[in-house]
Each structure stands twice: as C-alpha cells, then as structure tokens.
Amino acid sequence: MVCKSWYEIERWCRRKVFVGNCYAVSPKMVIRRFPEFRSIELKGKPHFADFNLIRLKRMVVTDESLELIAKSFKNFKVLVLSSCEGFSTDGLAVIAASCKNLKELDLRDCEVDDLSAHWLSHFPETYTSLVSLNISCLGSDEASFSALERLVGRCTNLKTLQLNRAVPLDKIANILRHAPQLVEFGTGTYTADVRPDVYSDLAGVFSSCKELKSLSGFWDVVPDYLPAIYPVCSKLTSLNLSYATIQSPDLIKLVSHCPNLQRLLVLDYIEDSGLEVLASSCKDLQELRVFPSDPFGAEPNVSLTEQGLVAVSLGCPKLQSVLYFCRRMSNEALVTIARNRPNFTRFRLCIIEPKTADYLTLEPLDVGFGAIVQYCKDLKRLSLSGLLTDRVFEYIGTYAKKLEMLSVAFAGDSDLGLHHVLSGCESLRKLEIRDCPFGDKALLANAAKLETMRSLWMSSCAVSFAACKLLGQKMPRLNVEVIDERGPPDSRPENCPVDKLYIYRSIAGPRFDMPPFVWTMDEDSGLRL
Amino acid sequence: MSKPIEHDYIGLSEQQLPSMEKSSDKKDGLHLKDTELRLGLPGSESPEREDHDQNVLSLKSFVSGAKRGFSDALDGGGNWVFSGGSGGGTEGLFSPRRGGKNNGGIDLSGSDSGSVLKDGAAQKPSVVQEKKPQVAATSSHGNGNIAPASKAQVVGWPPIRSFRKNTMAAHPPKNDDGDGNAEAKLGSGCLYVKVSMDGAPYLRKVDLKIYGSYKELSSALEKMFSCFTIGQCGSHGVSSGDGLTESRLIDLLHGSEYVLTYEDKDCDWMLVGDVPWEMFTDSCKRLRIMKSTEAIGL
Numbered sequence: 001m002v003c004k005s006w007y008e009i010e011r012w013c014r015r016k017v018f019v020g021n022c023y024a025v026s027p028k029m030v031i032r033r034f035p036e037f038r039s040i041e042l043k044g045k046p047h048f049a050d051f052n053l054i055r056l057k058r059m060v061v062t063d064e065s066l067e068l069i070a071k072s073f074k075n076f077k078v079l080v081l082s083s084c085e086g087f088s089t090d091g092l093a094v095i096a097a098s099c100k101n102l103k104e105l106d107l108r109d110c111e112v113d114d115l116s117a118h119w120l121s122h123f124p125e126t127y128t129s130l131v132s133l134n135i136s137c138l139g140s141d142e143a144s145f146s147a148l149e150r151l152v153g154r155c156t157n158l159k160t161l162q163l164n165r166a167v168p169l170d171k172i173a174n175i176l177r178h179a180p181q182l183v184e185f186g187t188g189t190y191t192a193d194v195r196p197d198v199y200s201d202l203a204g205v206f207s208s209c210k211e212l213k214s215l216s217g218f219w220d221v222v223p224d225y226l227p228a229i230y231p232v233c234s235k236l237t238s239l240n241l242s243y244a245t246i247q248s249p250d251l252i253k254l255v256s257h258c259p260n261l262q263r264l265l266v267l268d269y270i271e272d273s274g275l276e277v278l279a280s281s282c283k284d285l286q287e288l289r290v291f292p293s294d295p296f297g298a299e300p301n302v303s304l305t306e307q308g309l310v311a312v313s314l315g316c317p318k319l320q321s322v323l324y325f326c327r328r329m330s331n332e333a334l335v336t337i338a339r340n341r342p343n344f345t346r347f348r349l350c351i352i353e354p355k356t357a358d359y360l361t362l363e364p365l366d367v368g369f370g371a372i373v374q375y376c377k378d379l380k381r382l383s384l385s386g387l388l389t390d391r392v393f394e395y396i397g398t399y400a401k402k403l404e405m406l407s408v409a410f411a412g413d414s415d416l417g418l419h420h421v422l423s424g425c426e427s428l429r430k431l432e433i434r435d436c437p438f439g440d441k442a443l444l445a446n447a448a449k450l451e452t453m454r455s456l457w458m459s460s461c462a463v464s465f466a467a468c469k470l471l472g473q474k475m476p477r478l479n480v481e482v483i484d485e486r487g488p489p490d491s492r493p494e495n496c497p498v499d500k501l502y503i504y505r506s507i508a509g510p511r512f513d514m515p516p517f518v519w520t521m522d523e524d525s526g527l528r529l
Numbered sequence: 530m531s532k533p534i535e536h537d538y539i540g541l542s543e544q545q546l547p548s549m550e551k552s553s554d555k556k557d558g559l560h561l562k563d564t565e566l567r568l569g570l571p572g573s574e575s576p577e578r579e580d581h582d583q584n585v586l587s588l589k590s591f592v593s594g595a596k597r598g599f600s601d602a603l604d605g606g607g608n609w610v611f612s613g614g615s616g617g618g619t620e621g622l623f624s625p626r627r628g629g630k631n632n633g634g635i636d637l638s639g640s641d642s643g644s645v646l647k648d649g650a651a652q653k654p655s656v657v658q659e660k661k662p663q664v665a666a667t668s669s670h671g672n673g674n675i676a677p678a679s680k681a682q683v684v685g686w687p688p689i690r691s692f693r694k695n696t697m698a699a700h701p702p703k704n705d706d707g708d709g710n711a712e713a714k715l716g717s718g719c720l721y722v723k724v725s726m727d728g729a730p731y732l733r734k735v736d737l738k739i740y741g742s743y744k745e746l747s748s749a750l751e752k753m754f755s756c757f758t759i760g761q762c763g764s765h766g767v768s769s770g771d772g773l774t775e776s777r778l779i780d781l782l783h784g785s786e787y788v789l790t791y792e793d794k795d796c797d798w799m800l801v802g803d804v805p806w807e808m809f810t811d812s813c814k815r816l817r818i819m820k821s822t823e824a825i826g827l
Binding site: 242352515 | 683685686687688691696731
C-alpha cells in the first residue's frame with residue numbers, strides 16, 4: 001500500500017476487477033474494497049485442470065449464482081466466464097431476462113449444461129445494449145435462430161458475435177445482414193451442401209461487413225464456401241481456423257488473402273509449406289497457434305515439423321507469441337528461432353511425444369530452450385517439452401528474469417531443476433509441473449518464494465506428504481492443498497509422494513468447498529477434510 | 530553462456546530463509562535431514578503402499594465388517610461388480626488396490642492422475658514412455674480390446690482442452706489420403722462423459738477410453754460414488770435372473786437399488802450393458818446412476 005489516500009481513491013474509482021485466483025480472496029473482501037466496481041472477471045481452475053488432470057471444480061458458477069447476480073445488480077454490464085462450469089442455459093436465461101444494461105456476455109471455453117437454446121428469447125424485446133456476445137461453447141442442437149436474429153437486429157451496437165456450432169451456414173447470412181457493423185464474428189458450422197445461391201448470399205453479406213477484423217468458428221469447413229470470406233480477408237487482423245479441418249492447399253489460399261493478419265490460430269493441416277507461405281504473406285503476424293489435428297495418433301498425419309516454426313520466426317518480424325504442437329524438434333532449430341526472433345514474449349512448444357530428444361543429435365533440448373530464454377529477454381510465458389535435463393532449468397533460472405509463467409512436463413532429473421527455477425526466476429507468478437522428479441528439497445528450500453507467486457501446481461512428482469504438511473504449517477499465507485483420490489494422505493506413510501499438489505497464496509484462508517479428495521494442510525499441520 | 534554457479538541449496542535454505550527461521554520457534558530453520566524424507570523418482574513405489582489395502586479411508590460411515598459381506602454378496606452375482614471380488618483381503622468399497630498388480634494393475638480411481646495404461650507396469654502416475662512412438666503397448670485391459678492408438682496414452686497429454694478434444698472427437702478430421710485407416714484416426718484418445726448419480730450433490734467425469742469393459746467402468750464408478758453409498762449390507766441379496774445384468778448398485782442405507790444408465794447419441798436413455806463395450810463407448814454421451822424406481826421403461 002502506497003498511502004491511504006491512494007488506497008481510498010483507488011477503491012472508489014475502480015470499475016473493473018480481475019480476480020486471477022478466486023480462492024486467493026474472498027468475495028466479501030472484494031465487495032468491501034471495491035464498492036463501485038462494474039465489471040468482474042473471475043478465474044478459478046489452475047491451468048492444468050483444462051487438461052483433465054483433475055476433476056475438481058475450481059470455478060463452479062451455478063445457476064443460483066447467476067440468478068443472484070441478475071437480481072442483485074440491476075445495472076450489470078459485463079460478464080466474462082473463462083473456462084467455468086456448473087451452470088446451465090437456465091442461468092443464462094435469468095441473466096438475459098434481468099440485466100437490462102448488459103453489454104458483454106462472454107462464455108469462452110465454458111462447459112454449459114445446454115438445456116435449451118431458448119434462453120436467448122429471454123432477452124426482452126426492449127433490450128438493445130448488447131455489444132459483445134460469445135456463446136461459441138454452447139452445444140445445443142436446437143437453436144432459436146429467429147430469437148438470435150431479432151436480438152442481433154435490435155442491438156445496433158453489437159461489435160462481437162461468436163456463434164456456436166449449432167448455427168448452420170445458411171443462417172449466417174441472415175444474421176450478418178442484421179449486423180454489418182460487426183468487428184468480430186464467429187461462425188457456426190461452416191458446412192452445407194454446395195449451392196450457388198447460398199454461396200452468393202454469403203459472399204454478398206460478407207462484402208457488406210466493412211468493419212470486420214476478426215473471424216472464427218469454421219467448424220466442419222467445406223472448402224467451397226471459404227472464398228465467400230475473401231472480401232473481408234484484406235482487413236482481417238485475426239483468424240481462428242483451429243477447428244477448420246481443411247488441408248494445406250485451401251489454408252494456403254486463404255492465408256494468402258490476408259496480408260494484415262496479426263493473429264492466426266490453425267490446425268497442423270497447414271503443414272510446413274503453409275507456414276512458409278504465411279511467413280512470406282503475413283508480415284504483421286504477432287501471434288501464431290498451431291494445434292494438432294491428430295494428437296493421439298502414433299504416426300504423424302501431416303507434414304508439420306520444426307521447419308514451419310523456423311520459417312515463421314524468420315519471416316515474421318513482429319512475431320511474439322507462439323503455441324506450437326509438433327512431433328520433432330532440434331536444438332539447432334530452437335537456436336535459430338531464438339536468434340532471429342528475440343522479441344518472443346510467449347513461447348509454448350509442445351512436442352507431442354514426451355521426452356523426445358533432438359531428432360538430429362539425439363541430445364536433450366536443453367541448449368535449444370536455453371537459447372530461447374537467453375535471447376528472448378522479455379519472455380513472460382514459456383512451456384517446455386521434449387527431452388530435458390536439469391540443465392535447461394539452470395538456463396531458465398539464469399536468464400528468464402521476466403518469466404511469469406512456466407509449464408513443465410516430463411522434464412528434469414532432480415530437485416536441482418526445480419531449485420534453479422524457484423531461486424532464479426524473479427518474476428515468476430505461476431508454475432505448473434507434472435511428471436517430473438522434483439521433490440521436497442527444492443520446494444522446502446524455496447518456500448518463501450511461493451508467497452511471491454500466485455500459484456504452484458505439481459502433479460505426479462515426488463513431493464511427500466510430510467513436506468506438504470510442513471509447508472502448510474510454516475507458511476500460513478499459503479493454502480497447501482493435497483489432491484489425492486487414493487484416500488486420505490495420512491492413510492499412507494508420510495514419505496509417500498502425494499498425487500497432486502496445489503499451492504497458492506491467499507488472504508482468505510483455507511477454502512471450505514473442497515470435494516472429499518482434497519485436503520488442506522493448515523497451521524496445525526493436521527488434516528482438514 | 531557463462532557457467533551458472535553451483536548452489537548448495539540445502540545450505541542456502543538456512544541462509545536465505547530468515548523469515549522461516551524467525552517464524553518457527555519450534556524448529557530452527559528447516560533441517561531437512563531431520564525430517565528424514567525419503568525421496569524417490571516417480572515410478573518407484575514406497576513398499577508400504579502395497580500393504581495399505583486394509584487401511585481403507587476413514588469416512589465415518591463405513592463399518593469394516595460389513596464391507597466384506599457387502600462385497601461378497603455382490604460378487605459373482607453377475608451384477609455390477611464391486612471391487613471385493615478379485616483378491617480377497619479386506620477390501621472395502623474404497624480400497625485403492627485390488628489385490629496387487631492384477632488386471633493391469635491400474636488404479637482406476639485415479640484415472641485423472643496420470644496413470645499410464647501399460648500392461649501391468651506402472652501403478653504410480655508417471656509415464657513410462659518409450660522413445661520410439663511405434664512401440665505397441667498392448668492393451669492393459671484384460672478382455673483383449675485393443676485401443677486404436679498403438680501407444681500408451683497419458684492422461685492430460687498432450688495438453689489440449691476438453692472442448693477442443695470433444696469437438697475433434699465428435700467430428701473426426703478428414704483425411705484425403707484415403708487409406709481407409711479411418712478407424713485408427715477416429716476421435717481423440719479420450720472420451721470424457723459426465724456421470725451423475727441421483728441424490729449426489731455433484732457430478733463426476735470419466736474417460737471411457739481408459740476402460741476396456743463394463744466391469745472396469747463399474748468398479749471405477751463404484752469408487753467415485755462410494756462416498757454417497759453408505760451403510761451396511763442389507764439382508765436382501767441381489768437377484769440375478771431378472772434381466773438386468775451388470776447394472777445394479779445397491780444402496781445399503783436405503784435398501785433401494787440403483788441402475789446404471791446412459792444417454793446415447795439419439796438422446797435416448799438406455800440401460801448400460803446390453804450392447805458390446807465398443808459400441809457403448811461410441812454412443813455414450815453421458816451416464817446416470819439412476820434410482821431403479823425411476824428406471825421404469827428401460
């Protein structure tokens with residue numbers, strides 16, 4: 001706290017509140033501190049929860065909660081739920097019906113119980129304030145298109161509309177006709193029998209969208225319908241084709257039409273050849289994400305290798321954020337990438353097979369990732385993969401001084417690895433580790449560091465129950481939670497490694513809504529069930 | 530690159546954590562040797578764990594004598610199996626092991642804990658991965674059903690969100706190589722479906738792909754929901770001749786029965802167990818442990 005007056009002014013002026021870990025602070029505290037806030041963004045689950053490592057519901061937002069929001073805040077304006085679950089379309093219906101001033105409803109990556117698509121009709125006919133709607137996560141098969149069309153038609157300030165897969169291609173034209181002012185649009189399913197009238201209708205309506213900068217959706221794409229978006233491609237800055245199961249030639253054609261692209265999400269169908277075209281066509285590219293089309297297959301199904309990433313790093317001078325799934329990598333490629341693109345702020349590489357070595361030299365990829373952290377001085381986020389020893393952590397601890405988030409899996413040899421990271425990475429906020437031989441020593445030796453971080457996740461590592469208890473005992477400002485479905489940790493020897501461990505700083509004390517397989521280590525170093 | 534300095538981190542912990550030393554009046558700093566922690570690499574089991582079958586969880590409602598009776602009553606009835614069957618011993622509803630490394634040694638209750646599905650090898654949730662991607666890990670499921678992917682699959686890896694996995698699974702990627710090998714590429718390596726139980730306060734999720742048979746699934750579900758099925762074995766046994774196979778769960782407390790049902794692709798609620806396992810996993814969208822009084826018409 002700088003000074004009391006600042007604190008007070010800030011309290012009363014703050015309109016937007018972001019809670020990165022919902023358990024770190026209690027709702028009462030937020031309300032008390034920021035009585036005038038108008039917009040709240042809540043995050044709950046640790047990142048690795050997205051990948052089914054736990055069944056724990058970290059951010060359960062129930063229909064009752066939504067109802068409470070709707071009834072309590074007459075002027076509620078913005079609701080963004082990121083990777084949440086526990087609510088249904090019934091809850092959304094209440095929000096729609098009650099929040100007359102709602103401007104933004106964004107349900108990105110949520111799991112919603114789709115009971116009925118008719119919740120949309122609960123927006124009153126007098127309601128016109130919608131600016132942003134993202135319902136791409138919804139799955140209901142039946143959808144009230146007419147309600148959607150009417151809603152879109154009367155909300156003339158609508159800038160962002162992201163539909164769900166259930167909306168068929170032939171409905172899109174009607175919807176877009178009502179909203180030519182859209183800046184961001186997400187289609188539903190992009191497939192239909194090829195019919196010239198549907199096509200020309202679609203192409204016509206896209207032409208009239210002069211403000212469109214971002215496109216997404218494209219589930220089940222039929223290539224024949226892709227050229228319908230060519231009229232808007234030259235203005236596009238963001239394109240999400242990560243659900244578009246089309247092959248490289250079609251992707252290349254599309255991407256070649258988008259010289260101003262800054263952000264591209266795509267499947268690995270684009271292949272190295274497509275990425276080379278991207279590198280030569282899209283000089284403004286800042287963010288690239290390449291997802292695997294067949295992550296569980298034993299064999300590569302596409303020709304996408306480290307070469308694609310090298311090409312883009314060489315060709316796109318503004319590239320700063322990358323998420324790349326591939327099946328092989330080399331230190332040489334990583335060093336080349338690092339030297340040519342020192343402006344990376346986010347570098348996430350996922351080599352699909354754990355512990356894959358440099359395919360050229362069969363060595364670990366320590367040196368390659370070491371180059372990344374050495375050259376990319378502003379690196380904030382890093383995800384490692386491949387065969388890695390403690391040495392890579394030494395590099396990270398030495399060079400990655402601005403690193404805020406690190407994701408590690410199947411890496412390292414000993415506690416020294418973890419120690420390097422915890423003792424060297426000054427800006428570290430979030431650390432998530434799975435399947436690494438890191439145990440008690442490094443964790444306990446760096447316990448104080450944990451209070452400077454938002455959270456630490458460790459699963460399938462070698463941290464003993466005894467160490468967890470000790471941490472819980474010694475660090476009252478940390479919540480140390482042991483997650484173990486084998487039963488209470490004290491039914492096993494103390495030196496038994498725990499299955500999963502989640503440690504986060506909190507001013508709200510231990511939480512009380514844990515399922516039976518989560519235990520908090522508290523100051524009495526006992527168990528709280 | 531300059532050589533980073535070697536740290537003796539145990540030494541460091543005593544110098545660099547003054548706050549810890551101040552705050553603990555009981556111990557002086559962290560003398561790790563005193564705690565005598567035994568560290569092992571993932572994959573190495575501490576032997577004591579094997580003996581913990583009898584140390585069943587301490588949910589107060591369990592009565593140990595009754596558990597065995599309960600298990601025995603169900604076993605062999607051709608009904609939805611509890612874990613008591615396989616190894617004898619004092620196994621109850623929530624035993625973490627079924628008599629050791631049989632049946633692939635899979636700890637099914639830890640299906641999200643990164644257990645590797647290799648034959649009988651890893652019980653600890655770390656991956657034992659071969660470097661060559663083509664090593665065929667034979668299915669760890671006893672009934673010989675081989676999963677389409679020819680290598681062991683690790684839970685939660687590669688890190689792809691459920692939404693994406695389910696989206697790609699529901700509509701598998703098209704391949705224009707036309708090699709007819711669609712089956713191998715179909716869907717994702719896991720298939721998470723929600724499981725609800727009438728009366729339970731929250732739902733769970735299971736990955737159907739990690740089970741090879743109805744038996745395995747039912748054992749896993751039993752473990753998951755055992756905290757909601759409490760009390761002693763009732764006096765009525767289970768009749769096996771009434772056409773409901775592999776689908777019974779007895780609610781000991783209330784004496785009523787549960788039935789395991791699922792919602793299929795046509796949104797119909799069906800009884801689990803009628804169709805071959807593979808067909809079931811292909812068509813199952815969600816599971817519901819239903820009170821059999823509600824299961825009229827199934």
